[in-house]
Amino acid sequence: MNLPAAIVPSRLDDLLGRARREVDEGRLPGFQLAVGFEGEVVFAEAYGDARDDARFHTYSAVKPTVSLTVLELAAEGWLSLDDPVASILPTFGTKGKERITVSQVLLHKGGFPAAPMAPRIAIDRAARLQRYSMWHTTWEPGTRFEYHPSSAHWVLADLIEEVSGRPFADVITERLMEPAGQPRWLAIPEAEQGDITDVYCVGEPIDPTEFEAQFGVALPVTEVTDDALTSFNDPSVRALGQPGGGGITSASGFASWYQAILHDDGEILRPEVKQDALTVVRQTHQDHMGVPANRTHAFILAGGDGRANGRGHGHTVSPMTFGHGGARGQLAWADPVSGVSFGFMTHGLERHRLHEARRSVALSTRAGLVTTPVD
Numbered sequence: 001m002n003l004p005a006a007i008v009p010s011r012l013d014d015l016l017g018r019a020r021r022e023v024d025e026g027r028l029p030g031f032q033l034a035v036g037f038e039g040e041v042v043f044a045e046a047y048g049d050a051r052d053d054a055r056f057h058t059y060s061a062v063k064p065t066v067s068l069t070v071l072e073l074a075a076e077g078w079l080s081l082d083d084p085v086a087s088i089l090p091t092f093g094t095k096g097k098e099r100i101t102v103s104q105v106l107l108h109k110g111g112f113p114a115a116p117m118a119p120r121i122a123i124d125r126a127a128r129l130q131r132y133s134m135w136h137t138t139w140e141p142g143t144r145f146e147y148h149p150s151s152a153h154w155v156l157a158d159l160i161e162e163v164s165g166r167p168f169a170d171v172i173t174e175r176l177m178e179p180a181g182q183p184r185w186l187a188i189p190e191a192e193q194g195d196i197t198d199v200y201c202v203g204e205p206i207d208p209t210e211f212e213a214q215f216g217v218a219l220p221v222t223e224v225t226d227d228a229l230t231s232f233n234d235p236s237v238r239a240l241g242q243p244g245g246g247g248i249t250s251a252s253g254f255a256s257w258y259q260a261i262l263h264d265d266g267e268i269l270r271p272e273v274k275q276d277a278l279t280v281v282r283q284t285h286q287d288h289m290g291v292p293a294n295r296t297h298a299f300i301l302a303g304g305d306g307r308a309n310g311r312g313h314g315h316t317v318s319p320m321t322f323g324h325g326g327a328r329g330q331l332a333w334a335d336p337v338s339g340v341s342f343g344f345m346t347h348g349l350e351r352h353r354l355h356e357a358r359r360s361v362a363l364s365t366r367a368g369l370v371t372t373p374v375d
Helices: 009-024 060-075 101-107 126-134 150-165 167-181 208-215 227-234 235-240 251-263 270-278 352-368
Strands: 030-037 040-048 056-059 200-202 247-249 329-334 341-345 349-352
Touching: 009 030, 009 040, 009 352, 030 251, 040 251, 056 060, 056 227, 056 341, 060 101, 060 150, 060 167, 060 247, 060 270, 101 150, 126 150, 150 167, 167 251, 200 227, 208 352, 227 235, 227 349, 247 251, 251 329, 251 341, 329 352, 341 352, 349 352
Parallel strands: 200 349
Antiparallel strands: 030 040, 030 341, 056 247, 329 341
């Protein structure tokens, strides 16, 4: 493809060289990489055993599509972000969750980060609603930030279903994907899964003592285990469309969707929703690594405090860069200053937390430099 004049070939080559090194040195089996600019995907590559026509698992990188749908419904008056969740989903209002607001759920401030929702329960909405009554808080809602890998977005999905009266994945597809020129990312029917690449784990886990020596904190224990991540190979799990991590797309899909959001003038998001989601930081509590979260209601902003790398962004992107990565190295973001969007996807799930973090920052840092300097 012909590159726009603003894309510097040598910088793109540097990005590609760093990504290919992961495959050439045996750390990853393959990847897709895509760069967006001026409203379109201007470069895409599949390398190693990754196919250019395949789709991959997004994991948590799908979360903004769910959050933005909730923000749009709130802007239309279907709900308020200040509403207690229990005023809309009554079964949620138990065991310390009575006053948790929609906004707190969006910002991972709800206090139920590890609440379980097995696929066999999640497939039945009535069973999901009943499960909420069994969840309890582990800290006072609103007082801190702790990432909710899956629980918060099940609640958001059911808020969408409750106020719209329709399956959450259908609503998200119609509101956030189709207007952006994208197909469905959530709840892919089993008959349409033939191009999805199975995932598997690679590398050796980091030694917990090494992690603690490096970062001064204990290695966190979360639900994002090898078994949990590889369970997404199950066609029934893909068809379920787990709203906190069950997305399916390509690296080009990421880069293209972020370009659509970046250049949207009201066709996808209301201006006030876009302004809030892309610019208004509402969560600055520190995460377990001591890094301020810097979250809007939908995205993680790079920020200008020199800690962008701790939020999964590169060293060279602008403070206004917005995005949300996925487990074990899936990358998706856009920089309003440079105009670049970036997508990186792999089916090799790196077990070593430090290796994965270094790769993600290295790639995003190089992607942030692919254009000529902005005057």
